[in-house]
Amino acid sequence: MSDTTSPAAARQSQPEFIAMLAVIFAVIAFSIDSMLPALPEIAQVLTPDNVNRAQLVLTAFVGGMGLGLFVAGPLSDAYGRKRVITLGFAIYALAAIAAVFAQSLEMLLVARFVQGLGAAAPRIVSLALVRDLYQGREMARITSFVMMIFILIPAVAPSVGAGVIHLVGWRGVFGSFVVLALIGSLWLNLRQAETLPVEKRRPMNARNMISGAREVLGNAQVRMIAVVMTLGFGQMFALLSSAQQLFADTYGKTDSFPTWFAVMALLSGSGTVLNARYVLRLGMKRIVTSAYAMQVCVSAVMVVLVWGDLLPQTLRFPAFFLWAVSVFFMAGVTFGNLNAMALQRMGHLAGMAASVVAAVSTIGAVLIAAPVGQLYDGTARPIMLATLICSGLALMLMRRIEDVG
Numbered sequence: 001m002s003d004t005t006s007p008a009a010a011r012q013s014q015p016e017f018i019a020m021l022a023v024i025f026a027v028i029a030f031s032i033d034s035m036l037p038a039l040p041e042i043a044q045v046l047t048p049d050n051v052n053r054a055q056l057v058l059t060a061f062v063g064g065m066g067l068g069l070f071v072a073g074p075l076s077d078a079y080g081r082k083r084v085i086t087l088g089f090a091i092y093a094l095a096a097i098a099a100v101f102a103q104s105l106e107m108l109l110v111a112r113f114v115q116g117l118g119a120a121a122p123r124i125v126s127l128a129l130v131r132d133l134y135q136g137r138e139m140a141r142i143t144s145f146v147m148m149i150f151i152l153i154p155a156v157a158p159s160v161g162a163g164v165i166h167l168v169g170w171r172g173v174f175g176s177f178v179v180l181a182l183i184g185s186l187w188l189n190l191r192q193a194e195t196l197p198v199e200k201r202r203p204m205n206a207r208n209m210i211s212g213a214r215e216v217l218g219n220a221q222v223r224m225i226a227v228v229m230t231l232g233f234g235q236m237f238a239l240l241s242s243a244q245q246l247f248a249d250t251y252g253k254t255d256s257f258p259t260w261f262a263v264m265a266l267l268s269g270s271g272t273v274l275n276a277r278y279v280l281r282l283g284m285k286r287i288v289t290s291a292y293a294m295q296v297c298v299s300a301v302m303v304v305l306v307w308g309d310l311l312p313q314t315l316r317f318p319a320f321f322l323w324a325v326s327v328f329f330m331a332g333v334t335f336g337n338l339n340a341m342a343l344q345r346m347g348h349l350a351g352m353a354a355s356v357v358a359a360v361s362t363i364g365a366v367l368i369a370a371p372v373g374q375l376y377d378g379t380a381r382p383i384m385l386a387t388l389i390c391s392g393l394a395l396m397l398m399r400r401i402e403d404v405g
Contacts, residue, residue: 014142020187021130021146024085024122026153027092027180028065031119032058033153034161036244037258038170045170046105053105055241055373059366060109062237064116066362069124073355074212076125078204080194081132088121089185096177115177122184127354131343132195139343140279143336145272155265158258202352212352222357224401225342228288228394229335229361234368235390236331239324239383241373246380251317260321267325271332284337285403291333292395298326299388306381320380327387341401 035057043054068088076084095115102108127143134142164172202208216222239246243261248254275287302323305311311319339357346353368390375382 016191017133018142018145020192021126023187024126024184025146027089027177027184028119028123029153030157030160030180031061031092031115031177032240033157033261034164034173034176036158036240036261037162038165038173039244040248041165041170042105042108046108052374052376056105056109056370057112058237058241059370059373060112061116061119062362062369063366064113065120065123066116066359066366068117068120069355069359069362071355072121072124073128073352073358074202074204074209076121076128076196077202077212077352080196080198080201081125081129082188082192082194085122085125085188086185088118088125089181091115091118092122093118093178093181096174096181099174100171124354124358127339127343127358129192129195131354135344137280137284137340140284140337140340141276143340145276146336155262155269158261162258209352213356216346216353216356219345221402222342222345222353224397225338226357226360227364228292228397228401229338229342229357230364230368231390231394231397232292232331232334232338233361233365234372235383235387236327237365238369238372238386239327241369242376242383243324245376246320246383250378250380251320253317264321264325264328268328268332271329272336275333275336279337283403284341285398285401288334288337288341289395289398291330292391292398295326295330295391296388296395298323299384299391302384303381303388306379306384323380323384330391 039054039057040051042057043051047053072084072088075087092115095111095118099108099111099115102111130139130142130146160176161173164176168175202212244257247257247260253260271291279287302319305319339354342357343353368386372382372386
């Protein structure tokens with residue numbers, strides 16, 4: 001693909017730009033959330049002796065994405081944003097095809113890991129693309145609008161996944177990933193101009209990668225932001241990994257799980273709406289700090305109520321549901337701002353900075369989420385306690401991070 005773009009691509013408006021990014025991000029979300037209804041069948045077919053292992057279908061994808069994030073950003077700094085996103089979509093689609101034919105859990109996990117590697121490019125290079133065009137609070141505002149549209153996909157993904165499973169079985173879900181990758185790639189290449197001119201690119205070699213990573217990680221503020229993102233993403237993904245079991249097994253919502261998940265995602269999406277509306281007025285740090293403080297309070301109350309068995313039977317699911325909404329609400333409020341805060345300090349290394357921060361936070365999140373998910377014991381106790389600890393640590397770090405606007 002050349003670095004030139006058609007006149008149509010150069011005319012893409014900001015609303016279309018936001019919608020395109022939302023679709024690209026949504027491919028990643030759909031890759032996780034649409035799998036939730038498939039986990040019971042995957043467990044029954046591929047790992048009947050240990051059903052908790054089916055959760056690894058989610059963590060393998062995120063783990064592969066975390067590894068891919070280390071190189072996707074530097075590749076885009078060297079060869080341009082569009083080329084690298086397109087290559088990532090190609091790898092993602094080929095791995096999805098391989099997953100369709102997997103005959104063992106191990107083969108499926110390898111395919112999902114490679115699929116995650118490919119997903120890293122659209123996941124992180126899109127943020128660098130935003131940084132090429134915007135900065136500061138305006139960048140956070142654009143990211144919030146993207147997340148606002150993007151949140152609709154998790155709302156419907158389990159229902160769509162359940163529909164696909166009903167029609168063609170759980171393997172058909174991987175076929176839908178191929179279709180989504182084609183849509184995202186075509187939209188990008190037909191309508192979006194390249195945002196990184198040739199003269200501003202950094203040759204990709206070991207020396208540049210090491211020096212760039214050292215510069216990013218050498219910034220104490222960026223390091224703390226990466227840790228905060230790790231803690232936030234870790235607690236959210238731990239809840240996501242256990243969501244199907246919690247709703248179905250713990251609270252008896254097996255058949256209505258997609259509906260409850262959709263309602264939860266839509267309610268949580270109000271966080272991105274509020275952030276887009278108020279970030280220019282209140283600033284990124286203030287909003288993020290307030291969100292983690294809220295989560296500490298809510299989770300502390302839930303830990304006391306659940307561990308002390310103080311809730312009557314009729315209130316147990318409503319209380320859990322509202323708590324789960326708060327976790328995803330927090331994600332909608334914080335992630336766009338944290339990315340903007342990190343990239344604001346590293347505009348000259350947008351691709352590298354986006355890669356390093358996202359890779360550290362994603363791999364760290366897997367290290368948190370995987371063991372918490374395997375601790376599932378038929379109750380919400382492990383995930384609630386983990387959320388309280390992660391949010392408390394994130395809050396302490398946010399108070400040490402300097403504001404950038």
